[in-house]
Amino acid sequence: MSPQPQAAVGAPLSRVDGRLKVTGRADYAVDHDIDGVIHAVIVDSSIAVGRITGIDTTAAEAQPGVLTVITHLNAPTLPYRDNAGSNNPPGRRLRVFQDDQVLFHGQPVAVAVATTLEAAQHAASLVEVTYDAQEPSTDLSDHSLPTNTPTTYTRGDAQTALASAAVRLEMTYRLARNHHNPMEPHATTAQWDGDQLTVWDKTQWVIGGTQTELAAVFGIPLASVRVISPFVGGGFGSGLRTWPHVTVAALAARETGRPVKLALTRRQQYFGAGYRPAYEYGIQLGSDPTGRVTATVHDLRSETSAYETFAERGVLPLGQVLYGTPNVSQTYRTVPLDVNTPVAMRGPGFASAAFAVESAMDELAHELGIDPIELRLRNEPATDPSNGQAFSTRRLRECYATGAREFGWSDRDPAPRSTRDGDWLIGTGMAAGVYHTLRAAAQASVRLNADGTALVQSATSDMGPGTYTSMTQVAADALGLPVRRVTFRLGDSVMPTAPLHGGSLTMASVGSAVQDGCDRLRQQAIQLAIEDEQSPLYGADTDTVIVQGGRLYVSGDPSRGDTYERLLARNDRDSLEVLGSYTPAQSRLTIDAYAAVFAEVAVDARLGLVRVRRMLGVYDVGRVISPKLADSQALGGMVGGIGQALLEHTVTDHRDGRIVNANLADYLVPVNADVPDLRAIYLEGEDREADPIGVKGLGEVVLVGVAPALANAVFHANGRRVRDLPITADALL
The missing domain is CATH 3.30.365.10 (Aldehyde oxidase/xanthine dehydrogenase, molybdopterin binding domain)
Structure with a gap:
């Protein structure tokens, strides 16, 4: 923790982004206006397991405004290379429009792309799909079904101790499947510029999640994918991996050569994203x-x-x-x-x-x-x-x-x-x-401007806990600035790297990187001041200088002080910049x-x-x-x-x-x-x-x-x- 006075941390501040949200000015995944944007609507399978025997898109493609209907019959082959470091579980992740296999009810089997959302919705309703359906297995209570290799843990001898216990109880508890149901449905806006892909996505993992997955799916370098996610309308964990609709949006944008918006309906949320298992x-x-x-x-x-x-x-x-x-x-x-x-x-x-x-x-x-x-x-x-x-x-x-x-x-x-x-x-x-x-490794860039304001950035996310606000509080105290003079930005893969936004690790990880960067920048400013012959702090002991309200002064002698603005102006500096980092130590x-x-x-x-x-x-x-x-x-x-x-x-x-x-x-x-x-x-x-x-x-x-x-x-x-x-x-x- 910074030795600075703690004026912001611990204070019950209102959200710094609250006004944007309550006035509707916070831009979510499909709120971004892009010239020439078109719309995509997914067609879902109506069976749980089997194969597609036919798809008739004639009526859909004949509708005004419809640009294309993409299915496994006309979609290009996608690389789907391995993406180490992603949050995908073991197995073979779903490859959209790559074959005729259906693995669950609601799987994407086609996407209608049109100049308006209404035209895309109507076209999707006209796509006719026929199947060779098999009987699905969807009931966890069926104990005749095979199971995967179990995970086990033992200490002591539980069976022997249980047999000799004075009191023995045996119970079975059952928990239903739960769905996240955040206010904002999962959605993506995708745009290609040559081989460069930009997506505005609802995600809880900007770099290791959406960026990594799309680079793997399309076989392009990580640097060729930019992910932007400044606001997430709730997640509860549903945004911790990249779901098939993100690939569908990017594919539709590439095939049409135009930016595409795709949002799941509330119904599609129940099979287009994950859930808490039963x-x-x-x-x-x-x-x-x-x-x-x-x-x-x-x-x-x-x-x-x-x-x-x-x-x-x-x-x-x-x-x-x-x-x-x-x-x-x-x-x-x-x-x-x-x-x-x-x-x-x-x-x-x-x-x-x-x-x-x-x-x-x-x-x-x-x-x-x-x-x-x-x-x-x-x-x-x-x-x-x-x-x-x-x-x-x-x-x-x-x-x-x-x-x-x-x-x-x-x-x-x-x-x-x-x-x-x-x-x-x-x-x-x-x-x-x-x-x-x-906790996980994280970075945060910190820039102190000549006007005494600061900009702090990290590629983390904020699905609602108030990341903008809490990081601003940490930065304000470490820099010795009022909260109103600190801006924290997040949700862009071009920013310093950050881990997934989940597991209660954001504050510990990104917050520690913010603390590190702001502490180092404050020390850099102090060092600049004590070496500046024109500064009232010239020759002071660095350990005695603190910063409060943007003013550097000697502890115990408040009259001997300087300001960030005067310090940078005298030294002809537009800004001071530091990259803060945090790597969790083994404990x-x-x-x-x-x-x-x-x-x-x-x-x-x-x-x-x-x-x-x-x-x-x-x-x-x-x-x-x-x-x-x-x-x-x-x-x-x-x-x-x-x-x-x-x-x-x-x-x-x-x-x-x-x-x-x-x-x-x-x-x-x-x-x-x-x-x-x-x-x-x-x-x-x-x-x-x-x-x-x-x-x-x-x-x-x-x-x-x-x-x-x-x-x-x-x-x-x-x-x-x-x-x-x-x-x-x-x-x-």
Whole structure:
């Protein structure tokens, strides 16, 4: 951290890009106006698996304004070379319009390109496709289906310990498939200039994602692809890889010689991009009579596509590190199905595992008659049980204590169905959460202008957490400038490199690069001043000079000072420039973020309806750069958890692989009426073992533990344990 006065970091600032967004002046992927732009609309397959036997584009191509219809019959062969470093899972990624094979319902089989969007839409509706369809396999609950090679983890002897345990429980939890449904649908505008491709894309990974994928698909150098993504209208993980429509847009632009806009419809979002996979999570748990858990056996199954193997890396660690269980056995199998490939969704893996693990802990607490918080305290490890490492910080005990005090946990009657409010049964529940602290190499350029303003740039993204604002705060304090005099820009592959925007790693990674660059530039300015004979700071000790409000002065002697503007003018400099960088150091400590989530629900005793009354989250996430942005993340995570626990459920017709509820009328997400009193508390502190600015990441952990806290509250209210998400009224009748 900079030794500078911290005026911006820690302040509840409003978003610096907020006015652009609320006035509609923020340009998203298809908002960019380009001369001669045309429109493309994808035609989706109506079967889940089989082959195309014929495509008739005659009627479509005869329509006014239609320029072409591209299919596998007339598309050029695309190189699709390997692209090391991408976020694609193992397997053979979908090659659009390269053969007659259909791998999932909704796969792109053609694209209509026309001078207007309406003409392209009409043309797409006139394309006639015939198929030789096969019976699809889309049902995860079919245990006769083959599975991929499992991922396993063991410590101790779980089976022996389980057999000798005084208390043994065996449960199976099921989680429905969830879709991201961000406000902005996935969309791309593509333009070629000779062999140079520029795309304006909705992406969470500008350089390693979209740029890398398009260079590989078209067999061109990375430098020949420019990706621009200044604003992303929500992502939740759906933009962490490059989906086929991006290639379709670029192909259509190349084939027509004109810039092309292509946006997925809301319906196409359900098979044109990924999703959180469905899970079956079996867990066996053994403990002694005091609640000390001696053994757990985890048996997981999740869906993946048949052409790629998507396995969530985060689904196993939670069961390894959250509690100090000496004997653990985990087996994780993915089931190849005739579906499109899943992708990370907020709290990936950890959020799914937390529902099973934290529900099982609540079931054990009820079985033993132990308070759920006390049970967790009795199983709290002193060191990381998966590897014996010490924790950088692990303040779950403090999270529990703070949450219990602020929520009024001691007021609850532990007996299920013991509290009523008229026809409503009232219940409270809690759960713990953990998410690993990820960091990656990043760079940021910093330029101090002669007028005393600064420009900071990095090719990161911002899907909504407030990256523009938080980076501006870090830069302002490190440079000693007011926030209004600092501009942060992002989302362009010509800017300094940045990692993917996900996994709660942006603040730690890009923020540390911004800090480094601004610290170095400030030191460069100070050095220039103390060597400048005309400066009041000439000959001063560099360690005594600080900068505040754009003014350099000696600590303890504020009258002896200079300004950035005067300094640069005297030295005939238009600017000072530095490239900041960050590379995460190896640590022998375990670095994680933690959460304790508390919930109160009401269940209608006659109808089984569930209403959330209030929620509280308490978080150990290191240093909080912006409290207002943190609240946005934490409360948003709780809202997402309400959806996961009570509403969201992708329904597939297993006869043909069609997603039945591919719209926001039938795929339910929380609305204002579903969102009650939500509150977040952040433990004060920082974690310098994690990164130079002391943050541990917030955006993912705030979802982990929400669904089980709600499920546990529903059990306390109703007395009926529901092990399938979402919890619906029929399960409580």
